[in-house]
Amino acid sequence: MEPRSRSFYLLGAFFALFILFLYGPTITIGILSFQGPGGGLTFPMRGVSLNWYRELFQQQAVGDIWGAFFRSLVLGLMVMVTTVVVSVMGGLAFRRKFRGSTPLFYLIITSLTIPSILVSLGIGLIFSQSGLDVHWATSGFGAQLTWTLPFGLLIMFAVFNRFDKSYEEAARDLGATPWQTLQHVVLPIIGPSLIGVALFGFTLSYDEFARTLLTAGSYNTLPLEIFGMTTNVTSPVLYALGTMTTLFSFIIIGVFLLIARISQSRRAAMGSDAGKGLV
Amino acid sequence: MSVIPTSASGAKAPDLPLAASARYRLVRKARDGERASWLLSSPLVLVLGIFLVLPILMIVVVSFWGATEFSIYPAFEFDNYQFLFGSAVTYQVFFKTFVFAAITWVFTLAIGFTVAYFLAFHVRSLTWQIALFLLCTIPFWTSNIIRMISWVPFLGRNGIANSALLQMGLIDQPLEWLLFSDFAVVLAFVHLYTLFMVVPIFNTMMRIDKSLVEAARDAGASGLQILTNVIIPLAKPGIMIGSIFVVTLVMGDFITVRFMSGSQSANVGRLISNDIALLQYPSAAATAVVLLAMVLIMIAIMLRFVDIRKEL
Numbered sequence: 001m002e003p004r005s006r007s008f009y010l011l012g013a014f015f016a017l018f019i020l021f022l023y024g025p026t027i028t029i030g031i032l033s034f035q036g037p038g039g040g041l042t043f044p045m046r047g048v049s050l051n052w053y054r055e056l057f058q059q060q061a062v063g064d065i066w067g068a069f070f071r072s073l074v075l076g077l078m079v080m081v082t083t084v085v086v087s088v089m090g091g092l093a094f095r096r097k098f099r100g101s102t103p104l105f106y107l108i109i110t111s112l113t114i115p116s117i118l119v120s121l122g123i124g125l126i127f128s129q130s131g132l133d134v135h136w137a138t139s140g141f142g143a144q145l146t147w148t149l150p151f152g153l154l155i156m157f158a159v160f161n162r163f164d165k166s167y168e169e170a171a172r173d174l175g176a177t178p179w180q181t182l183q184h185v186v187l188p189i190i191g192p193s194l195i196g197v198a199l200f201g202f203t204l205s206y207d208e209f210a211r212t213l214l215t216a217g218s219y220n221t222l223p224l225e226i227f228g229m230t231t232n233v234t235s236p237v238l239y240a241l242g243t244m245t246t247l248f249s250f251i252i253i254g255v256f257l258l259i260a261r262i263s264q265s266r267r268a269a270m271g272s273d274a275g276k277g278l279v
Numbered sequence: 280m281s282v283i284p285t286s287a288s289g290a291k292a293p294d295l296p297l298a299a300s301a302r303y304r305l306v307r308k309a310r311d312g313e314r315a316s317w318l319l320s321s322p323l324v325l326v327l328g329i330f331l332v333l334p335i336l337m338i339v340v341v342s343f344w345g346a347t348e349f350s351i352y353p354a355f356e357f358d359n360y361q362f363l364f365g366s367a368v369t370y371q372v373f374f375k376t377f378v379f380a381a382i383t384w385v386f387t388l389a390i391g392f393t394v395a396y397f398l399a400f401h402v403r404s405l406t407w408q409i410a411l412f413l414l415c416t417i418p419f420w421t422s423n424i425i426r427m428i429s430w431v432p433f434l435g436r437n438g439i440a441n442s443a444l445l446q447m448g449l450i451d452q453p454l455e456w457l458l459f460s461d462f463a464v465v466l467a468f469v470h471l472y473t474l475f476m477v478v479p480i481f482n483t484m485m486r487i488d489k490s491l492v493e494a495a496r497d498a499g500a501s502g503l504q505i506l507t508n509v510i511i512p513l514a515k516p517g518i519m520i521g522s523i524f525v526v527t528l529v530m531g532d533f534i535t536v537r538f539m540s541g542s543q544s545a546n547v548g549r550l551i552s553n554d555i556a557l558l559q560y561p562s563a564a565a566t567a568v569v570l571l572a573m574v575l576i577m578i579a580i581m582l583r584f585v586d587i588r589k590e591l
Contacts, residue, residue, distance in 0.1 A: 011397040025429035093319035115531025122334020142330035158591040203420035242425040
């Protein structure tokens with residue numbers, strides 16, 4: 001290997017600064033969340049305590065954050081499952097060109113790039129004009145799907161673009177029905193990427209704000225609750241909540257990555273030995 | 280592998296026009312395929328129809344409605360648009376929205392390209408590439424609101440930035456424009472959206488055949504020439520996709536501007552959300568229609584430079 005050039009070190013330093021820029025603020029509020037009882041929103045630290053976390057667990061102090069957390073969790077799971085199912089079906093549909101596929105594709109791109117406030121406003125108007133109450137599990141659920149589905153579908157399109165069709169042909173040649181081919185060949189092969197789709201579905205829903213704003217109704221999801229707190233809570237309890245939420249996100253991401261790794265190594269260990277016997 | 284001509288295959292598949300039954304079978308297969316695709320995409324069509332197309336139509340319709348202080352009523356009048364285009368504020372706010380988008384675009388592109396370039400061409404092992412790439416993308420899966428809040432201890436009047444600058448003797452008194460200013464807004468945009476540049480650019484760069492770079496080097500190109508003549512042209516699709524993300528996210532934003540400017544700055548999104556807060560839905564809808572038109576025009580222009588379906 002040739003030695004590292006000077007530009008490697010320059011770019012490496014730039015990259016390190018970028019990572020610092022990305023994570024620095026999050027780490028800062030992590031540290032500040034352990035402020036002593038008399039501490040404020042910024043340094044210096046006036047002692048170290050769990051005071052603000054304690055306050056977080058006393059429900060009355062900061063509003064209904066546990067209810068909001070629970071709703072966000074349930075909604076995240078609902079959105080995750082729906083995103084995975086609809087994206088896989090959509091991905092399969094788009095493997096061949098069909099009448100309407102091009103407009104539908106551009107509709108997906110529109111869904112991704114449309115200003116979120118339009119989705120919020122439009123769904124809010126439809127519900128209010130037809131006399132329905134907005135609720136996080138109905139209008140909020142649908143609004144979030146317009147944000148998570150495009151990501152899931154784009155991942156599935158990328159997956160199927162790289163999909164080797166000869167596996168399916170082999171299954172067909174061996175007499176498998178289309179359903180058997182899907183169940184025993186296609187789904188196991190695309191399985192690991194579904195973990196990615198699920199990760200997008202859950203985390204994007206769990207953190208969604210703009211599209212949920214006018215569609216969640218009288219019960220807030222966690223991001224809405226946190227945003228409400230920014231206007232009237234001026235103590236490090238906000239940092240404690242932020243740190244806990246971020247930690248929760250990290251745990252979720254970690255779990256998903258772990259599942260992806262395990263399924264990959266399992267496949268490497270027990271996976272197909274196709275072709276090996278012939279050499 | 281050599282092709283062994285067999286009499287059986289020659290006899291059973293004549294090159295003559297297909298027999299009627301075979302043709303029928305082919306047509307039916309294509310039709311079944313189309314039907315399967317429609318069935319498979321029906322949940323998607325249903326969701327996007329109800330929660331995307333209908334809401335857009337509703338906004339267009341309501342933008343012609345009238346409003347009293349407390350309620351809105353069906354009508355077909357152009358008052359909302361007349362008011363919108365008759366007000367100087369509108370033009371200022373739209374201009375400001377474009378300025379935010381342009382500045383954010385420049386910074387996210389410069390930073391995102393550099394980071395992706397480092398990852399794709401200077402990090403040598405795939406494991407490290409994936410690990411560092413993940414490090415860049417993880418914040419995407421955490422809360423934007425909290426990432427905005429976390430700038431407060433940095434930028435506040437007594438924040439880290441001001442104390443550091445004071446201590447170094449660079450300033451005599453705390454800078455007031457760090458938090459709750461346009462500077463803070465752009466900083467937050469760059470912080471939140473740079474990874475929308477990193478991901479697609481890194482993706483296209485990873486697909487650049489390394490032998491092309493080798494060939495350029497063998498032909499005597501300098502590092503800079505390789506960058507401008509080989510890598511940038513080949514990474515253009517990724518750059519365009521990242522740009523679409525960043526521009527549309529910034530143009531449609533209302534919450535970052537509100538929070539980071541301390542409600543002192545305005546963009547189109549805030550104009551809409553202010554109208555919503557005052558229950559002036561028809562007026563909000565008219566502004567939303569204009570914003571949507573702007574965003575779609577921007578996307579249409581940028582899509583001319585890239586075929587997204589080919590890049591997936």
